Amino acid sequence: xxxxxxLDRYPELAERWNRRNxxxxxxxxxxxxxxxxxxxxxxxxxxxxxxxxxxxxDGRSKLPPGQRVLEFLRPMGGDAGDGKSxxxxxxxxxxxxxxxxxxxxxxxxxxxVEKIADVHCVTGWSMLDGKWKGVQIxxxxxxxEIKPEAxxxxxxxxxxxxxxxxxxxxxxxxALITYRLNGxxxxxxxxxxxxxxxxxxxxxxxxxxxxxxxxxxxDQPGFWxxxxxxxxxxxxxxxxxx
Amino acid sequence: MVEVxxxxxxxxxxxxxxxxxxxxxxxVIYAVSGIAQNHIEDWGDxxxxxxxxxxxxxxxxxxxxxxxxxxxxxxxxxxxxxQSSTRAGDELRLEYGDGVKVTAIGMTVTVQTRTRRAFIxxxxxLHTARHKKAxxxxxxxxxxxxxxxxxxxxxxxxxxxxxxxxGTILISAGFAVPVLYVALAGGPDGQxxxxxxxxxxxxxxxxxxxxxLTPAPTLTTPPSEATPxxxxxxxGSAVLVxxxxxx
Numbered sequence: 120x121x122x123x124x125x126l127d128r129y130p131e132l133a134e135r136w137n138r139r140n141x142x143x144x145x146x147x148x149x150x151x152x153x154x155x156x157x158x159x160x161x162x163x164x165x166x167x168x169x170x171x172x173x174x175x176x177d178g179r180s181k182l183p184p185g186q187r188v189l190e191f192l193r194p195m196g197g198d199a200g201d202g203k204s205x206x207x208x209x210x211x212x213x214x215x216x217x218x219x220x221x222x223x224x225x226x227x228x229x230x231x232v233e234k235i236a237d238v239h240c241v242t243g244w245s246m247l248d249g250k251w252k253g254v255q256i257x258x259x260x261x262x263x264e265i266k267p268e269a270x271x272x273x274x275x276x277x278x279x280x281x282x283x284x285x286x287x288x289x290x291x292x293x294a295l296i297t298y299r300l301n302g303x304x305x306x307x308x309x310x311x312x313x314x315x316x317x318x319x320x321x322x323x324x325x326x327x328x329x330x331x332x333x334x335x336x337x338d339q340p341g342f343w344x345x346x347x348x349x350x351x352x353x354x355x356x357x358x359x360x361x
Numbered sequence: 362m363v364e365v366x367x368x369x370x371x372x373x374x375x376x377x378x379x380x381x382x383x384x385x386x387x388x389v390i391y392a393v394s395g396i397a398q399n400h401i402e403d404w405g406d407x408x409x410x411x412x413x414x415x416x417x418x419x420x421x422x423x424x425x426x427x428x429x430x431x432x433x434x435x436x437x438x439x440x441x442x443x444q445s446s447t448r449a450g451d452e453l454r455l456e457y458g459d460g461v462k463v464t465a466i467g468m469t470v471t472v473q474t475r476t477r478r479a480f481i482x483x484x485x486x487l488h489t490a491r492h493k494k495a496x497x498x499x500x501x502x503x504x505x506x507x508x509x510x511x512x513x514x515x516x517x518x519x520x521x522x523x524x525x526x527x528g529t530i531l532i533s534a535g536f537a538v539p540v541l542y543v544a545l546a547g548g549p550d551g552q553x554x555x556x557x558x559x560x561x562x563x564x565x566x567x568x569x570x571x572x573x574l575t576p577a578p579t580l581t582t583p584p585s586e587a588t589p590x591x592x593x594x595x596x597g598s599a600v601l602v603x604x605x606x607x608x
Contacts, residue, residue, distance in 0.1 A: 184557035196406035196485070202462070204447040204454045212607050219601035227450035228599035242402035262596045304454070304464040306473045308411055311462070312454070333607075355561045360549055 164188070170247060181237070183354035186245040192300070193244055194308035200277030200328030202307040209296065209313065213273070213333035215263035223312060226296070229254045229262070234293040236318040238325065239354040251316050253297030257290040259332055268336045274315040274324070275331030281341035282324045283350070284317055293318050296329060321352040321359070370516065377513045380506050387503040394488035397481055408482040412474045420468045421453070431455060434465045438472050 126133045166188040173181035182188065204223040212218035221229070233252045239245045256272060272289040274282045288294060295316040298304065305311040310327025317324045323343050344350045349358035397407050418437045421430045430453055431446045440463065443455035455463040460475035477483075487496060515528060522528070 180561040182561075184561050193402075193405040194409070194411065195401060196408065203445065203456050204449065204452075205445045205456060210604060212604055218604040218606055220604055221599060221601050223447055224449040225599040225601065227452070228597055230595070230597050231450075240402070244402060258595065262601070299466070302466065302469065303413075303415070303471050304452070304462075304466070304473070306411055306413060307460065307462070307475050308406065308409060355558065357558050 166190070166247075170245070179355050181247065182245060183239055184357055185359075186239055186243055186354065189244045189246050192238070192246055192249075192309050193240070194306075195240065195242070195322075197327055198278035198280065199307055200330070202311040202328070204312040207312050209329060210275070210331040210333075211259050211263045212331065213335050214266040214269040215260070215334055216266065217263050219263060223298075226254065226298070226313065230258055232292075232295065234295065236293040236316065238316070238318055238322045241321040241323055241348065241352070241359050245354075250301050251293070251295055251297045252299040253295035253313075253316065255292065256294045256296060256315075256332065259296065260290070260334065263334075265334050269334040271335050271338050273331075273333040273335055273339055273341065274317075274326035274329060275333060276310075276326040277328035277330060279342075280326060280328075281339070282315070282326045283339050283341050283344060284320065284324055285338075285351070288317055288319050288324075291317075291319060296332065319353070321349075321354055323348065324352055370519070373513050374517050377510060377517055380509055380513075384503065384506050384510065387500070387506075390484045390487055391500075391503075393481065394484040397485055398488065406485070407478065408485040409475050409477055413471060415469055415471045417468045418465065418470055421465065430465075434463060434470060437470055438463045440472075 124132050124136060126136065164187070167182065167186075170182035170188050171180065175181055207223040207226075208220055209222075209226060210218070210220050231252060232255055233250060235248055236251055237245060237247045238249065260269075270286055272284045272286060274284065276282075284294075293316070296313060297316045298313045300309075305314060305327075310329065313329045314327045315325045315329055338350070340350050344361065347361055349361050352358050397404065416437070418434065421433060425433075427446070427448050430448065431443065434453055435441065435443060435455060438455075440455075440457060440461070443457050443463070445456045447454045447456075451466055453465040457463070462473045464471045464473075487493075487500075515524065515532065517523070518528070519525075
C-alpha cells in the first residue's frame with residue numbers, strides 16, 4: 120500500500136490519487152460481490168441435497184445435474200396469451216385422422232388424470248413432486264387417431280411460440296395438457312388457462328398459453344430450439360444449449 | 362497537417378460527447394433490464410407483480426344456477442360483477458379486467474392478480490425486440506451508436522493516457538476478461554459437469570436405440586376402426602369440433 124502523498128503540498132496529485140483509490144474500491148467491491156454470489160451458490164440447501172441423494176423409479180437421479188430445488192414455479196416471462204378460459208380453444212391436428220378443436224369446458228370432459236411430476240428449468244431450478252391435473256397427450260392422440268408416420272409433437276402456444284417433442288417423451292404417462300397444479304389454477308405468468316407438461320425435458324418444452332397440439336413426421340425445431348437452445352433438452356444429459 | 366489532426370480528434374470528441382448524451386436513455390433501459398435478465402433464474406420475471414390468495418367457501422352444488430354461483434364467489438372474493446365467467450367441470454372461473462382472476466374449485470377460492478411494474482416492466486418488454494417493428498431498428502441504431510462510442514473512445518486522447526500506455530492496457534484487460542473466462546470455463550461445453558451427467562443417467566437399465574430408429578410409442582388403447590360405443594369413446598363426454606385436415 121503506497122503511502123498517501125501530501126496532497127496539500129502537491130495538489131496536482133490529488134486527482135490521480137482519488138481516481139486510483141476509486142478504482143481500487145470498485146475492484147474490491149466487485150470481487151466481494153462475485154465471491155459472495157459464488158458462496159451462496161455453492162452452499163446447497165437441504166432440499167437440493169436431499170433431492171440429489173434420491174433416485175427416481177427409472178433409476179436416474181431425482182435431481183438432474185446442475186439443478187437446485189425450489190418449492191414453487193418461478194415465472195420466467197414469455198409472450199402471454201389472454202389467459203381466459205372463456206376464449207380458450209385447443210386445436211389437435213397434423214398427422215391425425217380426425218383433427219378437432221376443443222374448448223375449455225369440453226377439455227375438462229375428456230378423460231382426466233392427476234400425476235405427480237418434477238419439472239426442471241434450463242436456468243437451473245427444479246420444482247419437485249407437483250400434482251398436475253389434465254389430459255394425457257397420448258389420450259389426445261388416441262381421440263384424434265394419430266397416423267403411424269407421426270414422430271413428433273409440436274406444442275403450439277400464443278403469439279406463435281412452438282416447442283418440438285419426440286413422441287417418446289410426449290407419450291409418457293405424465294406428459295399432459297394441464298390446467299391445474301397442486302389444486303390451483305395456473306396464474307397467467309405460468310401459462311393460464313392451459314399449458315403443456317413434458318416432465319422429462321427441460322421446462323421450456325412445456326409450452327405455456329397452449330393453443331394447439333400438432334403431430335408431425337419431421338422434426339420442427341421451435342422458438343427456443345432455433346435460438347441456441349438444445350433441440351432435445353434432456354435434463355439428465357444437461358442438454359441446455361444446441 | 363497538425364491542424365487537420367487536431368480538428369479530427371476534436372470532432373471525434375465532440376461526437377463522442379453528444380452521442381453519449383443521446384445514448385443515456387437506451388443505456389439505462391438495456392442495462393437495467395439486462396441485469397434483470399441475467400438474474401432471471403434467481404429473481405424470475407420481474408416485469409410483473411403477481412399475488413395469490415386462497416380462502417374457503419361452502420361448496421356450491423352443481424344444481425346452483427350459474428348466475429347465483431358467480432355472485433356467491435364474487436361476493437366472497439369482495440369483488441363486483443366479472444367481465445366473463447366459465448363454469449367447467451368442478452371449476453368456476455371469473456375473469457376481471459386489469460389482471461384479476463378468481464377461480465373456485467370445490468370449496469377453495471383462489472384470487473390471482475397480475476400488474477406490470479412501471480419501469481422494469483417496460484424496460485424488459487423493450488429489451489427483447491421480437492414482435493416489435495420500429496423498436497428493432499431503433500435498437501439496432503443504438504447498437505451502432507455503442508460501437509461508435511467504443512471505437513471513438515480509443516482515439517479521443519493521445520499520448521500516455523491514450524493508446525501509448527493506459528488505453529492499450531485497459532483495452533487489453535477488457536478483451537482479456539471474456540477470453541480468460543471462456544478459456545477457464547472451457548467454453549459452452551465446459552460448463553457441463555460430465556461426471557454428474559454420467560452419474561445421473563448411469564442406472565438406466567437398457568440402452569435405447571438412436572432416435573431415428575425408435576419406433577413410435579404405442580397407445581394404451583389402439584385407435585379403433587369400428588364404430589365406437591358410448592363406453593368405448595376415448596373422448597368421454599367431451600364435445601369436439603371437427604377440423605379440416607392440415608394441408
